[in-house]
Amino acid sequence: MGTPEISLVVPHKGLIGSYAAALREGWSPNTFRDVSADELEAVEDDPDEFLRDLIAWEGTVELADGSPAPRLPFRIFWIDDGEFSGVIGLRFQHGTEELPDYVPGHIGYSIVPWKRRRGYATRALSLILPVARAEGLARVRVSCDAENEASKKVILSNGGKLIGMTPHDQETGRPTLSYWIET
Numbered sequence: 001m002g003t004p005e006i007s008l009v010v011p012h013k014g015l016i017g018s019y020a021a022a023l024r025e026g027w028s029p030n031t032f033r034d035v036s037a038d039e040l041e042a043v044e045d046d047p048d049e050f051l052r053d054l055i056a057w058e059g060t061v062e063l064a065d066g067s068p069a070p071r072l073p074f075r076i077f078w079i080d081d082g083e084f085s086g087v088i089g090l091r092f093q094h095g096t097e098e099l100p101d102y103v104p105g106h107i108g109y110s111i112v113p114w115k116r117r118r119g120y121a122t123r124a125l126s127l128i129l130p131v132a133r134a135e136g137l138a139r140v141r142v143s144c145d146a147e148n149e150a151s152k153k154v155i156l157s158n159g160g161k162l163i164g165m166t167p168h169d170q171e172t173g174r175p176t177l178s179y180w181i182e183t
């Protein structure tokens with residue numbers, strides 16, 4: 001069986017029910033910190049405000065150590081196979097492929113556990129590359145935990161060329177591999 005059809009969509013109300021269901025199952029869109037309980041509270045409290053905040057560019061983000069850092073321009077997409085299946089995001093700085101040292105890569109993704117191993121992450125990464133190109137990036141840096149075999153395959157299947165390994169990633173404290181992917 002081939003990969004089921006997926007598309008990348010800007011987070012919208014039509015998928016908020018299956019997004020909330022994923023949070024209720026304990027899935028967290030942030031792979032460094034478990035934010036499922038906080039997000040679920042926000043979604044249930046006011047779904048419209050939650051969606052507005054999710055795609056808003058302003059403000060700060062909280063780093064793993066709790067300190068605030070300026071939020072970079074970003075594009076966030078939900079992976080849609082008829083219901084919410086995962087998230088993929090692009091963050092970048094205008095006019096440069098450089099990233100601040102607290103940002104490990106341009107692209108991050110997470111698939112809900114019950115839809116993994118269907119090719120969704122591989123396809124989602126291929127679908128976001130033209131978005132990065134349209135933002136002026138000829139290549140993107142993508143990083144993953146050195147032991148994350150699935151993510152390594154996702155990156156390699158999309159043409160990833162190894163840049164190197166960081167022995168102790170700032171966020172995870174674990175070895176991290178970084179790759180360039182041509183858009």
Ligand SMILES: CC(C)(COP(=O)(O)OP(=O)(O)OC[C@H]1O[C@@H](n2cnc3c(N)ncnc32)[C@H](O)[C@@H]1OP(=O)(O)O)[C@@H](O)C(=O)NCCC(=O)NCCS
Nearest residue numbers: 109110111116117118119120121122143144149150151153
């Ligand atoms: C990593 C992750 C995004 C992969 O998503 P996915 O949709 O299951 O990936 P795909 O189905 O596209 O699989 C890609 C490849 O990895 C393989 N793979 C998937 N899960 C695997 C696992 N647990 N162990 C080893 N290989 C695995 C697949 O068989 C496939 O191999 P192939 O290219 O040889 O066919 C998903 O496991 C996830 O969300 N993990 C938690 C968050 C995370 O680690 N995000 C990445 C941060 S950089």
